[in-house]
Amino acid sequence: MNPSEITEALLEKWTTLLTQPKPDPLAQAQQLSYIRYTAPTSFPSTPAAPARTILTSESRGLILAGGTTGFRTWEAALHLGTYLSTEAGRALVAGKRVIELGAGTGFLSLFMAKYLSPVRVVATDRETALIECMEDCARRNGVAVAESDSGTAPAGDGGVFEAGIWEWGTPLGRRDEDEPEDVFDVALGADLVCVPLVNGSGSALTW
Secondary structure (H helix, E strand, O other): OOHHHHHHHHHHHHHHHHOOOOOOHHHHHHOOEEEEEEOOOOOOOOOOOOOOEEEEEEOOOOOOEOOEOOOOOOHHHHHHHHHHOOHHHHHHHOOOEEEEEOOOOOHHHHHHHHHOOOOEEEEEEOOHHHHHHHHHHHHHOOOOEEOOOOOOOOOOOOOOEEEEEOOOOOOOOOOOOOOOOOOOOEEEEOOOOOHHHHHHHHHHOOO
16 A cells, blocks of 8 residues: 555545534533553552552543532542552551442542452442442452442442442441441542532522
């Protein structure tokens, strides 16, 4: 194939793309994509130490959609993740039972489950779509997952990582009423938002 044939093929493709309708900006912002985060390297570090990475599914340009702010990893979660990547942060959760409130993309819970050696990590939020995204990303990150039933709060079946719906102020659900109450050693939350307050604030600011 000579250069002129390559140029013609590219020109034809470019022309085809120009004729396509432009996507709606809101719909475009709501499209999720996989994003890989890399934890800071601890000091001192060994040259052969592999990078600690976590894959999430999110939209970096999205603020609020479907009544939730959880479809992106916010700055406070990244800062907390930076702390957890240190020896002091690891000591906080290693060998512990951890629950995360308002986990959103699951970035923190996935990082803890994969790299920080907790006994158990339960990531909670209030939207089924978020739970499904977290479980999908757990598998893509090679994290052992304990399945939830239709998005209900998890009860544990051997996996290190669990994700489920939990409405604050209600009991954390259990599949079997004979199971003991869930007990956690550590509770974490970052960028927690009460969406009704956000919606109310927006209305109050409308003149």
